[in-house]
Amino acid sequence: MTAVPRPDATVDQADRSGVEPDATGIGGLGRAPEDSYLSVRDLQVHFPTDDGLVRSVDGLSFDLARGRTLGIVGESGSGKSVTSLSVMGLHKPGTVRMRGSIILDGTELVGALPEEVRRLRGKKMAMIFQDPLSSMHPFYTVGHQIIEAYKVHNSVSTKVARAHAIDMLGRVGIPQPDRRVDDYPHQFSGGMRQRAMIAMSLSCDPDLLIADEPTTALDVTVQAQILDLIRDLQQEFNSAVIIITHDLGVVAELADDILVMYAGRSVEYASAEEVFDHPQHPYTWGLLESMPRLDREPTDRLAPIAGSPPSLIQVPPGCPFHPRCTSRELVGAPCHTERPAFRSVAPAHHIACHLDAPSRARRWTEMTESQP
Numbered sequence: 001m002t003a004v005p006r007p008d009a010t011v012d013q014a015d016r017s018g019v020e021p022d023a024t025g026i027g028g029l030g031r032a033p034e035d036s037y038l039s040v041r042d043l044q045v046h047f048p049t050d051d052g053l054v055r056s057v058d059g060l061s062f063d064l065a066r067g068r069t070l071g072i073v074g075e076s077g078s079g080k081s082v083t084s085l086s087v088m089g090l091h092k093p094g095t096v097r098m099r100g101s102i103i104l105d106g107t108e109l110v111g112a113l114p115e116e117v118r119r120l121r122g123k124k125m126a127m128i129f130q131d132p133l134s135s136m137h138p139f140y141t142v143g144h145q146i147i148e149a150y151k152v153h154n155s156v157s158t159k160v161a162r163a164h165a166i167d168m169l170g171r172v173g174i175p176q177p178d179r180r181v182d183d184y185p186h187q188f189s190g191g192m193r194q195r196a197m198i199a200m201s202l203s204c205d206p207d208l209l210i211a212d213e214p215t216t217a218l219d220v221t222v223q224a225q226i227l228d229l230i231r232d233l234q235q236e237f238n239s240a241v242i243i244i245t246h247d248l249g250v251v252a253e254l255a256d257d258i259l260v261m262y263a264g265r266s267v268e269y270a271s272a273e274e275v276f277d278h279p280q281h282p283y284t285w286g287l288l289e290s291m292p293r294l295d296r297e298p299t300d301r302l303a304p305i306a307g308s309p310p311s312l313i314q315v316p317p318g319c320p321f322h323p324r325c326t327s328r329e330l331v332g333a334p335c336h337t338e339r340p341a342f343r344s345v346a347p348a349h350h351i352a353c354h355l356d357a358p359s360r361a362r363r364w365t366e367m368t369e370s371q372p
Helices: 013-017 080-088 114-120 142-153 158-171 190-201 220-237 248-254 272-277 282-289 333-337 357-369
Strands: 036-049 052-065 069-073 097-104 125-128 208-212 240-245 257-262 265-271 342-346 349-352
Touching: 036 080, 036 240, 052 080, 052 240, 052 257, 052 265, 069 080, 069 248, 080 097, 080 125, 080 208, 080 240, 125 190, 142 158, 142 190, 158 190, 190 220, 208 220, 220 240, 220 248, 240 248, 248 272, 257 272, 257 282, 265 272, 265 282, 265 342, 282 357
Parallel strands: 069 240, 069 257, 125 208, 208 240
Antiparallel strands: 036 052, 036 097, 257 265, 265 349, 342 349
């Protein structure tokens, strides 16, 4: 597992930068930067069910430029995968209520016609799914599926598309690609299927690549190879990359910026260096403390976050993390009744928390000093 630097929040962000916190709204980050290739603003994705309205994503905002990698982290059920499917336009029509804005290279995707979004998939954006075996069609060869994806966006012959498929399989490390191009998905190992999925996703040189748990169920050696592959291909194509994972070791390896999600909302958003060195949200502290660490003495047990993630049908009032937060007594009633604004605590560092800067610094210091 990738080692993560030991966080040190004894000095608060606002104190280090001289910038006072300023409220920017529940999901607001202000206007998108000019170099932003993907800009998401106040995204809400709700699913009506017989049991009630599932608020899978509830006011999410972030930006991503080409050549940079955004890591989206959080526990299962926090809304990470729903966010990626929303960007890709892969929700089944009629099953979802989506509001807000998703702008990809100047094109608004929320409310766009399905045909328009379909034209963007593959060329402008592509996705590596969590389970390549279920995402690839079992009745067609791997090569056939790459050829089909390539021909949708390029007016070429099947012969040219086949040569391109063989080239892509070779570039992602598939041995004997000229022979394996005619194999079926079940004939590939887990790591090779993941590589084949990456080859398919990158066959049209997409400007945005979304990788949803790209290393799940792979052994550590294959994990490292897949992460190196994504990094090398990003440098080659200058793609914008989103890595969705619950593994902070993965984002420590790849991400330039990190978005921490909880109960469908963003609770912290900053550069990877800031999140690991100066985390500001109690939930981020909990994620960091629950990881195996190579920079401290080993203990018999990890420090888990108490409790379970809330139901997205009945999200707790106020701060959704307050039932599990060990710092809520420092704030009192607002944690139970008022939803915290997503506010800036330093340049390009935002959190959604009622704790003031001195309380955050003091609380994190107490937590780190209590560790062996």
